[in-house]
Amino acid sequence: MAQLDFGGTIETVVTSKEFSLEKAREVLKNETIAVLGYGVQGPGQACNLRDNGFNVIVGQRQGKTYDKAVADGWKPGETLFSLEEAAQKGTIVCMLLSDAAQMQLWPTIKPYLTAGKALYFSHGFAINWSDRTGVVPPTDIDVIMVAPKGSGTSLRTMFLEGRGLNSSYAVYQDATGKALDKVLAFGIGIGSGYMFETTFQREATSDLTGERGSLMGAIQGLLLAQYEVLRENGHSPSEAFNETVEELTQSLMPLFGAKGMDWMYANCSTTAQRGALDWMGPFHDAIKPVVQKLYQSVVTGTEAQISIDANSKPDYRVGLEKELQALRESEMWRAGATVRQLRPENN
Numbered sequence: 653m654a655q656l657d658f659g660g661t662i663e664t665v666v667t668s669k670e671f672s673l674e675k676a677r678e679v680l681k682n683e684t685i686a687v688l689g690y691g692v693q694g695p696g697q698a699c700n701l702r703d704n705g706f707n708v709i710v711g712q713r714q715g716k717t718y719d720k721a722v723a724d725g726w727k728p729g730e731t732l733f734s735l736e737e738a739a740q741k742g743t744i745v746c747m748l749l750s751d752a753a754q755m756q757l758w759p760t761i762k763p764y765l766t767a768g769k770a771l772y773f774s775h776g777f778a779i780n781w782s783d784r785t786g787v788v789p790p791t792d793i794d795v796i797m798v799a800p801k802g803s804g805t806s807l808r809t810m811f812l813e814g815r816g817l818n819s820s821y822a823v824y825q826d827a828t829g830k831a832l833d834k835v836l837a838f839g840i841g842i843g844s845g846y847m848f849e850t851t852f853q854r855e856a857t858s859d860l861t862g863e864r865g866s867l868m869g870a871i872q873g874l875l876l877a878q879y880e881v882l883r884e885n886g887h888s889p890s891e892a893f894n895e896t897v898e899e900l901t902q903s904l905m906p907l908f909g910a911k912g913m914d915w916m917y918a919n920c921s922t923t924a925q926r927g928a929l930d931w932m933g934p935f936h937d938a939i940k941p942v943v944q945k946l947y948q949s950v951v952t953g954t955e956a957q958i959s960i961d962a963n964s965k966p967d968y969r970v971g972l973e974k975e976l977q978a979l980r981e982s983e984m985w986r987a988g989a990t991v992r993q994l995r996p997e998n999n
Contacts, residue, residue: 653665653668654669654670664747664848665837665846665847666846667846670673670856672840673837674730676704676838677705677837679830679833680706680838684709684744684745685708685709685710685743685744686710686738686739686747687701687709687747688745688747688748689712689747689753690710690712690720691748692748693725693748693800693804693892694746694748694937695720695721695804696744696800696804696805697804698710699749699808700807700808700811700841701841703811707742709732709738710732711733711734711735711742712733713735720963735757735761739761739765740993742764743768743769744770744834745761745764745765746774747771747778748774751775751777751785751960752961754785754787755786762789762886765789766793766860767790767968768828770831770834771793771795771796772796772797774798774800776822776856776859777839777956778781779795779824779960780852780853780855780956781856781956784953784956789825792828794835797835798821798839798842799819799821800818800819800842800844801819805821806918807842807843810843814846817850818843818846819846819886820848821836821849822851822852855950856956857947860955868937870942875896875984876982878895879896882895889983890987890991891989895983896990904916904920923954
């Protein structure tokens with residue numbers, strides 16, 4: 653493990669230099685990794701583990717997702733099974749189903765979690781809010797987590813490019829005395845860039861805050877507010893979208909993603925530099941109270957309960973599609989569809 657300075661705070665991180673792929677294979681050589689769910693995280697993690705030489709099987713219900721697993725090379729009856737059969741065969745059972753499906757299927761999966769097995773998650777939701785989800789593991793199994801900091805699609809794409817997606821890891825329950833080695837081996841096996849230690853509670857709260865905040869919820873709110881102000885003051889849809897979204901995603905984000913915000917500022921015009929430095933304070937002061945309110949809603953379990961209640965509705969998917977359709981058909985994102993068609997790579 654390496655000690656690194658993160659802005660004045662020393663953290664311990666793990667990379668393949670400290671925990672090699674060869675060591676990971678040795679730790680898990682006698683394990684059968686059963687990936688339950690082939691939706692968001694399942695494909696990337698299962699395929700990366702398989703390509704790295706681990707013994708992996710997939711559990712998935714019949715349907716389009718099952719067919720996708722077959723198309724990815726998982727063989728029915730050999731490496732592709734029902735959820736129940738995969739859970740029975742696996743010594744490390746990976747709960748990569750949606751949070752709602754984990755709650756629904758927990759009574760079905762739990763009997764297969766016999767003494768000495770490991771239960772693996774990539775999100776702390778079910779365990780952290782177990783009083784609401786009902787997911788309470790047996791005391792004689794290991795409970796571990798590796799949480800990639802991105803989508804399963806990104807995990808797979810970056811793996812194929814020879815890169816790694818950063819992940820957090822946690823041990824919730826160590827019944828065998830080997831849980832730490834297992835979780836680190838797993839993190840290396842799925843292709844993590846570097847891994848940093850967390851807890852199920854910290855992962856769950858930071859993840860829900862991030863999704864609702866700067867990663868998804870807040871960014872849409874900010875973009876729409878600026879787009880609307882420009883449109884209300886006579887700017888065309890094309891101009892408003894380019895100045896709000898296209899320049900951000902295609903030009904500026906790659907710059908500060910690669911070398912930091914200061915470097916991006918330094919490589920913009922002096923007019924842009926001055927304005928950005930002057931206005932970042934007022935934006936921070938306006939937004940921070942909202943983020944604090946959001947964090948309290950997450951910590952108290954309010955956000956978890958909202959998700960549980962919404963996902964439990966039989967018409968949830970119908971309602972979700974209506975909300976996504978409204979986004980898709982909004983003027984800003986209709987303008988975006990046109991702008992994307994005009995990019996050089998699409999012509």
